[in-house]
Amino acid sequence: MKSLVILISGRGSNMQAxxxxxxxxxxxxxxxxxxxxxxxxxxxxxxxxxxxxxxxxFPDRQAFDRALAEKIDTHQPKLIALAxxxxxxxxxxxxxxxxxxxxxxxxxxxxxxxxxTHARALQEGIKIHGCTVHFVTLQLxxxxxxxxxxxxxxxxxxxxxxxxxxxxxxxxxxxxxVRWFMEDRIRLDANQVEIVDSCVNEIALYSxxxxx
Ligand code: GRF
Numbered sequence: 001m002k003s004l005v006i007l008i009s010g011r012g013s014n015m016q017a018x019x020x021x022x023x024x025x026x027x028x029x030x031x032x033x034x035x036x037x038x039x040x041x042x043x044x045x046x047x048x049x050x051x052x053x054x055x056x057x058f059p060d061r062q063a064f065d066r067a068l069a070e071k072i073d074t075h076q077p078k079l080i081a082l083a084x085x086x087x088x089x090x091x092x093x094x095x096x097x098x099x100x101x102x103x104x105x106x107x108x109x110x111x112x113x114x115x116x117t118h119a120r121a122l123q124e125g126i127k128i129h130g131c132t133v134h135f136v137t138l139q140l141x142x143x144x145x146x147x148x149x150x151x152x153x154x155x156x157x158x159x160x161x162x163x164x165x166x167x168x169x170x171x172x173x174x175x176x177x178v179r180w181f182m183e184d185r186i187r188l189d190a191n192q193v194e195i196v197d198s199c200v201n202e203i204a205l206y207s208x209x210x211x212x
Contacts, residue, residue, distance in 0.1 A: 002182060003027035005077040006048075007068075007085040012039015013167065014083035014104055014174050019046040021175035024182045029075045031068070033087055049075075055087055065093040072097075079181050082136065083174070091138050099188055101136040102181070104174045106166050108132060108148055113141030118162045121153065127207040129153050129162060131170045133177040135188065144193045146177040146186065152207030 004025045006015045015030060016039070030043035033055045043050045053071050058064040064087070072080060082103040094101065107117040109132040121129045130150040137143035149169035153162060180186050185196040 001026045001076075003029065003075050003077045004178065004182070005072050005075050005080045006030045006043075007080065007082050008032050008037055008039040008043075009034045009086040010037050010039060010084050012037065012042050012084065014170055015039050016042050016046070017171035017175055018081060018083065018178060019043065019048060021179065023175065023179055025078075027075065029077075031071055033064075033068070033085070039084075061088070061090050062092070065090045069093060069096060079178060081174070081178055088140070089136070094136055094138055098137070099135065100181075102146070102177060103134055103136050103141075103143070104170050105132045105134065105141050106163070106170065108150060109134060109141055109145060118159045118166065122157065122159060122162065127153050128205060129166060131166050131173065133173055135193070144188055144191050146180070146193050146195075147173045149173045150205050152205065152209075155208075 002025045004023065006018060006028065008015050008030060009032060019028065029049045029051070030040065031051050031053060032040050033053055035052045035054055040050050051071060053064070053068045055064045058067060078100065080097055080101045082101070107121065108130045112120050128150050130148055132148045133146045135143040135146065149172060151165050151169060180195055187194040187196065
C-alpha cells in the first residue's frame with residue numbers, strides 16, 4: 001500500500017493542497033507536534049487519519065524524534081512530507097528517512113534558509129522571490145532541490161502580500177513534487193534531482209519587466 005505521512009505544526013494550507021491534489025496514494029496520515037494546530041481539523045475533514053505527538057511531553061529532542069519516528073513507521077510511508085512542521089529534526093531522524101523526507105520552504109533556496117524569508121527578501125531588495133521543494137538533509141534548508149517556483153517582487157509588496165503570492169505557488173509545486181515521487185519519477189543522485197519526463201519551459205521571468 002502506497003502511503004504518505006504529512007507532518008504539520010499549524011495552519012496546514014500546504015497539507016490541504018496535498019490532500020486536495022488527488023495524489024496516487026492509498027493512505028494519507030497527518031501527524032502534528034502541536035495539539036492546537038488548526039490544520040488537524042482540516043485533515044479530519046478530508047478524511048485523513050490524524051495523530052498528535054506533542055514535543056512538550058518529551059524530555060529532549062532525541063526522545064521526541066524517537067516517538068515521532070515510531071508513529072510515522074506505523075504507516076510504512078513511501079514519503080514523509082514536512083508541511084510547515086516547525087521542529088528541527090535530529091540528525092538520526094533525518095538519516096533514518098534519507099531520500100524520502102521532503103520539505104517546502106518559502107524562498108528560492110539556497111537564498112534565505114531559516115525563518116522570516118519574506119521580510120529578509122524585501123530588506124535585501126531582491127527582485128525575484130519564490131519557493132522550493134527539496135529533500136531534507138543534515139544541513140537545514142539545504143537538501144537536493146526538486147522544484148522551485150519564482151514570482152516577481154512588486155514595488156508595492158509588503159511581507160504579507162509577498163507571503164500570500166509565494167504561498168499560492170507553494171500550493172502548486174508541493175503536490176507536483178509529491179506526485180512525481182509517488183510515480184517514481186524522481187532520480188536522486190548526490191545533490192542533483194532529475195525528474196523523468198519533466199516538461200521543458202524556457203520562458204524567462206524579468207522583474208521589473210522589460211519594455212514591450
Ligand atoms: C509555508 O510557508 C511553508 O513554506 C513553511 O511554513 C509555512 C507553512 O504554512 N515551511 P502552512 O501550514 O502549510 O499553511
